[in-house]
Amino acid sequence: MQIGIIANPNAGKDIRRLTAGASVSSTEEKVAVVRRFLAALCSSCCPDIHYLDDSGGIVRSALRSLGIQGQELDVQSEGLSTDSECAADKLRGVDLVVSLGGDGTNRAITKGWRDIPLIALSTGTNNAWASMTEATSAGIAAGHIARKHLDEQAISVKSKVVHVSFDDNRNDSLALVDVVGTHDKFTGARAIVDPEQYAFAVVTQADAAKIGMVGVAGACMQVRADEKRGAALTFNVENETSRTVRTAIAPGLVRDVRIVSCEELRFNQCKSFSGPMVVAFDGEREEYLAKDQTVNCVVKQDGPRLFDVSATLREASRLGLLTIGRSREVSSA
Amino acid sequence: MDLSDSTLLDIHRRMVRIRTFETEAGKLAEAGKIPGALHLYVGQEAIAAGVMSQLSNQDWITSTHRGHGHLIAKGGEFGPMFAELYGRATGYCKGKGGSMHISNMDLGMLGANGIVGAGPPIAVGAAFTLKYRESDNVTVTFFGDGASNEGSFHEAANMASLYKLPLLFVCENNGYGEYTPQESHQAILDVADRASGYGMPGVVVDGMDAIAVYESVHAAIARAKSGSGPTLLECKTYRFFDHVGVRGMGLAYRTDEELAEWQKRDPIHMFEARLQELGVLSADQAKAIHEEILSAVQRGIEFAESSPMPDPATLLEDVYA
Numbered sequence: 001m002q003i004g005i006i007a008n009p010n011a012g013k014d015i016r017r018l019t020a021g022a023s024v025s026s027t028e029e030k031v032a033v034v035r036r037f038l039a040a041l042c043s044s045c046c047p048d049i050h051y052l053d054d055s056g057g058i059v060r061s062a063l064r065s066l067g068i069q070g071q072e073l074d075v076q077s078e079g080l081s082t083d084s085e086c087a088a089d090k091l092r093g094v095d096l097v098v099s100l101g102g103d104g105t106n107r108a109i110t111k112g113w114r115d116i117p118l119i120a121l122s123t124g125t126n127n128a129w130a131s132m133t134e135a136t137s138a139g140i141a142a143g144h145i146a147r148k149h150l151d152e153q154a155i156s157v158k159s160k161v162v163h164v165s166f167d168d169n170r171n172d173s174l175a176l177v178d179v180v181g182t183h184d185k186f187t188g189a190r191a192i193v194d195p196e197q198y199a200f201a202v203v204t205q206a207d208a209a210k211i212g213m214v215g216v217a218g219a220c221m222q223v224r225a226d227e228k229r230g231a232a233l234t235f236n237v238e239n240e241t242s243r244t245v246r247t248a249i250a251p252g253l254v255r256d257v258r259i260v261s262c263e264e265l266r267f268n269q270c271k272s273f274s275g276p277m278v279v280a281f282d283g284e285r286e287e288y289l290a291k292d293q294t295v296n297c298v299v300k301q302d303g304p305r306l307f308d309v310s311a312t313l314r315e316a317s318r319l320g321l322l323t324i325g326r327s328r329e330v331s332s333a
Numbered sequence: 334m335d336l337s338d339s340t341l342l343d344i345h346r347r348m349v350r351i352r353t354f355e356t357e358a359g360k361l362a363e364a365g366k367i368p369g370a371l372h373l374y375v376g377q378e379a380i381a382a383g384v385m386s387q388l389s390n391q392d393w394i395t396s397t398h399r400g401h402g403h404l405i406a407k408g409g410e411f412g413p414m415f416a417e418l419y420g421r422a423t424g425y426c427k428g429k430g431g432s433m434h435i436s437n438m439d440l441g442m443l444g445a446n447g448i449v450g451a452g453p454p455i456a457v458g459a460a461f462t463l464k465y466r467e468s469d470n471v472t473v474t475f476f477g478d479g480a481s482n483e484g485s486f487h488e489a490a491n492m493a494s495l496y497k498l499p500l501l502f503v504c505e506n507n508g509y510g511e512y513t514p515q516e517s518h519q520a521i522l523d524v525a526d527r528a529s530g531y532g533m534p535g536v537v538v539d540g541m542d543a544i545a546v547y548e549s550v551h552a553a554i555a556r557a558k559s560g561s562g563p564t565l566l567e568c569k570t571y572r573f574f575d576h577v578g579v580r581g582m583g584l585a586y587r588t589d590e591e592l593a594e595w596q597k598r599d600p601i602h603m604f605e606a607r608l609q610e611l612g613v614l615s616a617d618q619a620k621a622i623h624e625e626i627l628s629a630v631q632r633g634i635e636f637a638e639s640s641p642m643p644d645p646a647t648l649l650e651d652v653y654a
Contacts, residue, residue: 013537026526056522188544
């Protein structure tokens with residue numbers, strides 16, 4: 001049984017701690033999360049642990065403190081998102097990978113191994129994709145998932161991906177949650193904080209209960225994570241606003257957003273948008289698009305297999321897999 | 334954030350002024366023309382420019398031993414700056430301060446400081462003054478990753494947060510405390526993590542990106558002016574020259590490959606490239622700005638070299654303690 005661990009030390013530390021009051025996720029807290037995960041995992045099995053020796057030494061510290069031997073991946077950690085991407089690529093073939101980060105971290109991981117089997121523990125900011133899950137529960141669940149004795153369909157979702165291409169020679173890209181075009185001139189502090197700058201969005205989910213662009217889309221329509229479709233939105237065109245929604249664009253930041261259109265996007269249907277603008281992926285401004293350049297977005301269901309910790313433990317309980325030794329019926333009387 | 338062309342060009346000019354001054358100062362130091370140690374700011378320009386482009390002369394800063402860039406970005410003139418480095422009577426501190434104690438109260442620059450971590454407590458006093466006077470101004474204290482280990486930083490952070498002072502703690506984390514890599518002098522990856530211990534926000538900022546700095550500082554200033562208190566901004570950066578001078582003492586504490594990697598993200602080159610894409614600054618205009626500033630730097634050097642040495646009779650003047 002082989003399990004990979006990728007922790008992003010940079011997650012949960014950007015400007016949204018200041019502009020939106022988002023939670024701080026210190027490196028030491030991340031070490032504690034990995035410790036809890038490993039302690040639970042190793043209480044019932046002894047998997048081979050393969051890990052990215054991240055620039056914060058998160059996984060290394062957790063392993064050392066528990067006296068667990070792990071195998072360091074052959075990745076030169078530079079403190080960049082490419083660390084997670086390279087690590088995921090090196091982990092191809094393991095039974096399960098556990099990530100610590102936000103949507104941006106999991107996007108980097110997906111770039112390295114598109115259909116990676118994953119438990120995503122949220123230590124980021126906007127987390128429409130990674131879930132807030134107790135690491136101890138995730139550790140117990142990981143053992144059951146890696147043993148492969150549960151029905152995969154019952155405990156996981158095949159994730160959707162927005163595939164992004166440009167009409168010039170730059171590399172294709174992807175997003176797990178959203179691709180957003182903004183009228184910003186710079187990538188700057190990366191996070192998108194001003195809805196007046198929104199130009200377009202393509203999302204894989206629309207859910208009013210979530211934060212960020214998924215929540216904005218969710219104010220207009222509902223698209224579940226397992227539905228075979230996405231949604232496309234346009235914003236802020238003078239005199240063409242069809243509705244204004246008040247929604248959480250970031251943790252602690254509720255703003256009015258002027259929506260021109262919000263429509264279903266079928267699988268393999270291409271939506272194209274022209275510059276000038278900055279294009280953000282899963283909440284981070286990253287690419288510049290000049291006036292004569294175009295970005296093309298297509299939603300497909302060919303992303304990571306994302307495991308649900310709660311569903312996994314419920315299924316394990318139903319099958320009696322959480323019972324130690326001989327079981328006997330417990331009367332409720 | 335929608336910045337005007339004039340703001341973008343102002344940030345660019347501040348960075349080029351620092352780079353040109355420091356490059357020429359480095360040459361003079363290596364040639365033995367400037368006495369004492371020079372700690373040059375080359376590579377870190379985006380931080381000073383991103384901060385100071387939002388401050389007025391009524392906003393105060395405290396600086397570090399690597400302080401030329403801070404004073405230039407705050408509006409310091411090349412002539413009196415070079416004169417101070419040369420120890421001439423026409424310098425900003427009449428030639429008695431030198432590189433590590435250069436200051437100018439008219440510009441709101443409360444002083445470079447040769448003592449690591451000495452700036453933050455001074456900044457707390459300055460910020461307290463601003464609050465006491467019900468001023469709408471802010472104070473910014475610059476310090477490094479090494480200084481964040483000093484008790485002075487921790488005491489200042491505690492008091493600033495306790496009194497909700499209009500103060501920005503700007504940590505310029507260039508990865509080394511003098512010649513000691515960060516991982517050898519502190520057990521944390523991000524100095525920003527220390528903020529939560531004092532009840533203030535801590536943010537990690539790309540210190541090579543002037544706009545990332547600008548946006549973060551803008552938000553921190555708004556927080557300070559709203560009465561919500563201080564913010565710790567940790568700007569990840571790198572010094573392209575050695576700890577002292579240009580080539581330093583030739584110690585093998587970092588590799589050429591590491592330097593080359595960081596130089597790929599030269600803050601001025603990256604910013605100029607984007608300004609050209611936006612049509613804000615052409616290559617020819619950029620070249621003209623560099624040449625104009627180099628001429629001004631050369632005039633500043635001539636001014637310094639032709640200035641008199643301080644009269645020994647003035648030795649005990651301007652002494653505060």
